Amino acid sequence: MKLRDYQQQARESIHAEWDKGIRRTLLVLPTGCGKTIVFSKVIEDRVVLGERVLVLAHRGELLDQASDKLEKSTGLKTAREKADQTSVGSWFRVVVGSVQTLMRDKRLRQFAADHFDTIIIDEAHHCISDGYQRVLQYFEGANVLGVTATPDRGDMRNLGSYFESLAFEYSLPKAIKSGYLSPIKAMTIPLQINLSAVGQQAGDFKASELGTALDPYLDSIAAEMWKVAKDRKIVVFLPLVKTSQKFTSILNAIGFKAAEVNGDSQDRSQILADFDSDKYNVLCNSMLLTEGWDCPSVDCVVVLRPTKVRSLYSQMVGRGTRLFPGKTELLLLDFLWHTDKHELCHPAHLIAENEEVAQAMTKQIEEAGIPLDLEDVEKQAAEDVVAQREEALAKMLNEMKRRKAKLVDPLQFEMSIQAEDLASYVPAFGWEMGPPSDKQIQTLEKLGILPDQVDNAGKATKLLERLDKRREEGLTTPKQIRFLEGRGFEHVGTWQFETAKKMIDRVAANGWKVPDGIDPKEYHGE
Known part of the structure; x- marks a missing residue:
């Protein structure tokens, strides 16, 4: 089968990392972008080289999916390491293994430490756990590829403790723009849900x-x-099985055709098949369907399991992002979650580049009251944020300009009062080398000195001491120096306070111009 451009690029990038000697690398693809197809092709490449490959996962559905896609896309069959199924003695070059089975010491020791040349970890954000690490450390000489959907910063920090590089990443906005995933419209239901009493x-x-x-x-x-959303095909994620079951009953009572699945459902496969064939139009679950289940016809996702973890949120939403004939978009319903201090994921976090843009997007979606296309909202929010930043910067620069116009630069002050000791001051002691205190900065500004250029506590102390001394001696203030030197007078710092005051009064009386007959450069404050 022919890979999409980004899939082929990912395949080549993974091999390039291993060729450079980087043994543990990551592939990040959004849900629905064919990560299983990519790693199937990577497996095929390694088998051609004569290698043995292990595919590790933590759930049976993921193992079945990997085995099925691998055979369909490459023709390669697999052996199993799961419960009572074993690959020992098999001639297949690829083994799909349950981490819960392989982590057992007795099971591991059936293999030589160098038995597998390459290990693929599906849903790699789980691989930091002890079980995975036990298996990975046993086969520590193998090349490792971790595959995951878009992780958040916390996930990347954790994954970075094991993986050495990110071979390839493909973003959700790129996938939507390229037509590989369904556009997403988000709508905030005007319903306040109070989570302030919920712990972490x-x-x-x-x-x-x-x-x-x-x-x-x-x-x-x-x-x-x-x-x-009564005419849509909906998946609802809830925090508990009993909540999921209760909500299913409520939905059925008002006219939906709803079903519920959980880990103990005996007829789970049948319910999923019935949902797929439209016997039901709502499927409720308690976080069971976040991984290893696909139903492309889903066109509405309701997240009633608020979370702070972006990768978990992305997985839930990912159940509805696949393309399907007649499907125009995925509708993602959000709510007015009220929290005291927890930052939780909203639709905006799926594509926003930073928290500032995400907050602006969330505000727009909340105020709209109708479904809005996430990409359109992101574009507008990003432009608004840039405009707000530029406005804030211009305001700050004007404020600095206004502030500087009222204050004297320390160097100008030192030159004006002819204070060589201040101009050449170098801090000698530890306390002098530290930054000026907030109190020193506030006092300097109050007395007319621009504190931005005073970079240590020692200099600030010297300046404040000199200002005190000058006040006692009746000499000019920094503000007088700034005013008069701004009109061409020189070394005003050597004048008496009263002399400077009289000249300022004369300038003010003359319409803020230097009086006729006075040459500022020749005037010395007589």
């Missing part, structure tokens, strides 16, 4: 407390869904 665990909201917090809102959420 392992960097995210506690699922048990989320269920309790959501419970009072389930009827209202169902009613809002009926208004905007």
Whole structure:
């Protein structure tokens, strides 16, 4: 099968990393962009070289999917390492293995440490766990490819503790622009849902407390869904099985054809097949379908499991981003989640380059009251943020200009009062070398000195001492120096305070011009 351009580029980039001696590398592709196809082709390349390959995953569905796609795209068959299935004695060059099985010491030691030349980790954000690390350390001489959907910064930090490089990354906006994924429209349902009492665990909201917090809102959420999405094919993600089951009953009571699946569902395969064939139009689950399940006809995703983890949010939304005949976009429903201090993921976080743009996008979507195309919103928000930054910068520069116009540069002050000791000052002690204190900066500015150029506490102390002394001796202030030297007078710092005051009064009385008959360059304050 012919790969898309970015898939071929990813394939080549992975081999290039290994050829450079970088053994552990990452591939990042959004859900629906064919990561299994890419690593299947990489496996084919390695088998041609005579290598043995292990595909590691933590769920049976992922192993089945990898095995199926590998055979369809390359013709390669696989052996299994899962529960009572073993690859020992098999002549197949590719093994798909469950990490829960292979992490057992007895199972691992059936293989020589150099048995596998290459290891592929599907959903690589899980690979930092002890089970994965036990397997990876045992086969530590192998090349490793980790494959994951768009991770957030926390995921990348964690993955960076094991992987040595990022071989290739393809972004969600690029995939949508190129027509490989469905456009996304986001809509905020005007329903306030209070999460302020929900605690945190392992960097995210506690699922048990989320269920309790959501419970009072389930009827209202169902009613809002009926208004905007009753004709759509919907997947709903919820925090708990019992919440998922309760919500399914509520949806059915108001007219939806809803079903629920969980890890203990005996008829899970049948329910998924029935949903696929449109017997149901809503499928509720408690985080079961975030990985290893595809239904391209889904055109609405409702995330009722708020999260701070972008990779988890991306996986949930990814269940609806695949293309399907007649599907024009994915509708992503968001809510007015109220939290005291937790920053949670919104639709904007799927494509925004930074938090500032994400916040501007979220505000636009919340205020619109209708579905908005994420890319259009991102473009407008990015332009607004740039305009706001430019406006803030211009305001800051004007403020600095206005402020500087009222203040004397320290060097001008030193030259004006002919203070060589200040001009040549170099800090000698530790405390002198530190930055000026906030109090020193505020006092210098209050007395008319521009503090921006005073870069150490010692210099600030010397300047403040000199200003005190000059006040006691009745000499000119920095503000008088700035005013008069700005009109051409020289060395005003050597004048008396009263002399400078009289000249300023004469200039003011003359319409803020130097009086006739006075040459500022020749005037010495007599």
